[in-house]
Amino acid sequence: MAEPLKLLTRNVGKPNSTHIDTYMASGGYEPLMKALHKMTPEQVLNEVKAANLKGRGGAAFPAGLKWSFLPRKKEGEKKEPLKYLVCNADESEPGTFKDRLLIENDPHAILEGILIAGWATQAAGCFFYIRGEMPQGARIFQRAVDQAYAKGFLGKNILGSGFDFDVWVARGAGAYICGEETALMESLEGKRGQPRLKPPFPAGYGVYGVPSNINNVETYANVPLIIQNGAAWYTSIGTPSMPGPRLYGVSGHVKRPGIYELPGGVSLREILYEHAGGILGDRPLKAVIPGGSSTPVLRADQIDVAMDPDGLKTVGSMIGSAGVIVMNDTVCMVKALLNLLEFYARESCGQCTPCREGTHWLELILRRLEEGGGKEADVDLIVEVSENIMGRTICPLGDAAAMPAISFAKQFREEFLAHAKLGRCPMGHVPMTTVV
Amino acid sequence: MSEAKPDVQAKLQDPEFLEKIEALKAAYPQPRTALLMCLHLCQSEFRHVPEACQELLAEKLGMTPAHVRGVVTFYEMFTEEPTGKYLLQVCKTLPCLLAGSEKILEHLERRLGIKPGETTPDGRFTLVAVECLACCDSGPAFMVNETLHRRVSTDDVDRILHELE
Ligand SMILES: Cc1cc2nc3c(=O)[nH]c(=O)nc-3n(C[C@H](O)[C@H](O)[C@H](O)COP(=O)(O)O)c2cc1C
Ligand code: SF4
Ligand code: FES
Numbered sequence: 001m002a003e004p005l006k007l008l009t010r011n012v013g014k015p016n017s018t019h020i021d022t023y024m025a026s027g028g029y030e031p032l033m034k035a036l037h038k039m040t041p042e043q044v045l046n047e048v049k050a051a052n053l054k055g056r057g058g059a060a061f062p063a064g065l066k067w068s069f070l071p072r073k074k075e076g077e078k079k080e081p082l083k084y085l086v087c088n089a090d091e092s093e094p095g096t097f098k099d100r101l102l103i104e105n106d107p108h109a110i111l112e113g114i115l116i117a118g119w120a121t122q123a124a125g126c127f128f129y130i131r132g133e134m135p136q137g138a139r140i141f142q143r144a145v146d147q148a149y150a151k152g153f154l155g156k157n158i159l160g161s162g163f164d165f166d167v168w169v170a171r172g173a174g175a176y177i178c179g180e181e182t183a184l185m186e187s188l189e190g191k192r193g194q195p196r197l198k199p200p201f202p203a204g205y206g207v208y209g210v211p212s213n214i215n216n217v218e219t220y221a222n223v224p225l226i227i228q229n230g231a232a233w234y235t236s237i238g239t240p241s242m243p244g245p246r247l248y249g250v251s252g253h254v255k256r257p258g259i260y261e262l263p264g265g266v267s268l269r270e271i272l273y274e275h276a277g278g279i280l281g282d283r284p285l286k287a288v289i290p291g292g293s294s295t296p297v298l299r300a301d302q303i304d305v306a307m308d309p310d311g312l313k314t315v316g317s318m319i320g321s322a323g324v325i326v327m328n329d330t331v332c333m334v335k336a337l338l339n340l341l342e343f344y345a346r347e348s349c350g351q352c353t354p355c356r357e358g359t360h361w362l363e364l365i366l367r368r369l370e371e372g373g374g375k376e377a378d379v380d381l382i383v384e385v386s387e388n389i390m391g392r393t394i395c396p397l398g399d400a401a402a403m404p405a406i407s408f409a410k411q412f413r414e415e416f417l418a419h420a421k422l423g424r425c426p427m428g429h430v431p432m433t434t435v436v
Numbered sequence: 437m438s439e440a441k442p443d444v445q446a447k448l449q450d451p452e453f454l455e456k457i458e459a460l461k462a463a464y465p466q467p468r469t470a471l472l473m474c475l476h477l478c479q480s481e482f483r484h485v486p487e488a489c490q491e492l493l494a495e496k497l498g499m500t501p502a503h504v505r506g507v508v509t510f511y512e513m514f515t516e517e518p519t520g521k522y523l524l525q526v527c528k529t530l531p532c533l534l535a536g537s538e539k540i541l542e543h544l545e546r547r548l549g550i551k552p553g554e555t556t557p558d559g560r561f562t563l564v565a566v567e568c569l570a571c572c573d574s575g576p577a578f579m580v581n582e583t584l585h586r587r588v589s590t591d592d593v594d595r596i597l598h599e600l601e
Pocket of ligand 2: 177194195347348349350351352353355356393394395396397398
């Protein structure tokens with residue numbers, strides 16, 4: 001069994017952990033000094049590339065590669081082209097609660113990662129976009145930013161390096177879709193959070209049309225570790241498809257729900273039975289969603305799998321945000337899926353017909369099945385409607401709704417059919433009567 | 437400017453309030469980024485975003501009132517009708533459902549005699565069922581205005597409401 005790590009969570013639980021003095025007392029901002037004084041931006045970029053840091057927001061895209069898409073000044077040019085960074089602190093994917101831990105306990109680790117990324121890309125500043133329902137987190141992060149300005153880590157000519165960098169904290173206001181990168185940028189421009197058609201990608205056309213790079217909170221928080229200890233150390237933790245430490249959030253039917261910091265690619269069984277204490281009530285495990293609500297569901301016999309992109313691919317799922325939702329045998333899978341489709345139907349921004357109508361119809365079909373008015377053909381209909389959403393929308397929210405729908409209906413087909421055959425939920429569940 | 441209640445009118449002319457808006461406007465590379473922050477300010481001040489307020493922000497930030505209204509109606513945290521003094525938000529999404537959020541919601545409905553989306557006649561409580569609040573390891577999650585309560589039981593809910601009353 002892998003011992004829990006204390007890397008990303010090194011400051012969690014310390015008294016006054018959000019204060020810059022606490023952060024600096026254990027070596028905080030030394031990686032920034034190293035980067036600014038001893039490394040060129042290219043060296044920092046190459047270190048992050050060599051570390052193969054994968055995005056923690058959902059898609060596991062290599063961060064170093066994404067940074068390198070931003071334009072740099074050419075030979076003979078005096079000034080760097082204007083560009084921005086964005087830190088995605090929208091954290092709204094059901095089952096995901098790791099960024100909150102970092103924001104509320106160790107904001108300076110995030111801020112230092114942002115600053116080092118700013119140096120590597122020679123960006124002008126970073127927008128920190130935090131979901132509206134985390135007012136406390138916004139205040140904590142703003143205070144951290146203010147402290148960093150006061151110490152000269154932000155602003156003009158940082159630590160005498162000639163590098164200028166600012167951070168602006170902006171709040172969302174209750175819309176899951178604003179976690180999608182281009183919707184987030186629209187929101188930062190004071191608009192409705194409706195995703196943009198890609199291409200152009202943010203690296204060419206981002207906030208205000210300026211080239212921008214966006215990463216998740218946890219992604220940035222990894223950067224100081226890489227700069228301090230080097231890429232070789234970093235890749236010695238985790239697996240080739242998910243190097244480094246990872247925050248796994250475990251919720252639902254386990255004895256000890258919580259955040260566990262473990263190497264990338266640790267086995268799902270180990271997370272559930274050793275770290276999270278096993279299944280609630282010592283009941284049989286029924287199903288696990290491994291990486292946030294948008295990732296395909298696994299059956300109990302599929303948990304001997306590495307929690308990384310390569311491992312989860314072998315069972316048809318994805319690592320996503322590493323938010324693990326556990327269900328024991330008391331859960332009705334139709335009701336669980338209905339709950340998720342209520343979410344996606346409510347959160348669809350409405351721009352694309354397949355997503356807007358598809359999620360709505362899926363919700364209706366599932367409600368009908370759970371209430372006892374469904375037909376056996378509904379099970380295939382769920383798959384068909386979902387397949388007609390997949391790949392036909394502007395942003396991945398459509399797929400994010402379709403993937404759980406298809407996987408629930410296929411993995412638990414017998415249970416879905418039983419609802420239609422019996423004309424009721426075989427487990428006696430009723431749908432929540434109150435929606436909205 | 438459209439008609440607004442006297443207290444709203446007064447606030448919109450209050451130098452201190454206007455200064456806060458100017459400060460937000462100056463806090464970002466472009467003023468338009470301040471719109472959501474300004475709307476938060478109005479929502480917490482008036483418990484909704486009155487039309488007069490939308491018009492003021494449109495003027496200050498160089499937008500049309502229609503654009504501002506479009507933004508207000510898009511985001512769930514902004515409302516055009518006043519919410520109760522206490523906004524009771526019960527998380528209804530899967531992890532909290534597995535932790536028993538239905539009981540919490542039903543308890544509140546019974547206790548307050550209202551459905552989600554409604555406000556008590558005395559204007560004190562508005563009940564809403566919200567989606568995942570990003571604290572899924574400690575459901576059921578229950579947020580009262582800006583305060584998050586974790587792992588609540590129906591007894592906890594009674595105690596929390598009692599302390600508000
Ligand atoms: C509907 C939707 C919601 C998303 N929500 C979030 C979120 O809350 N936080 C996040 O970091 N990424 C979210 N993403 C992913 C972002 O679009 C983007 O890929 C990510 O922020 C990139 O950061 P990373 O490369 O560091 O992972 C979401 C994507 C979609 C399609
Ligand atoms: S897929 Fe859905 S959420 Fe995404 S742009 Fe289309 S309608 Fe909006
Ligand atoms: S599901 Fe309630 S906080 Fe995530």
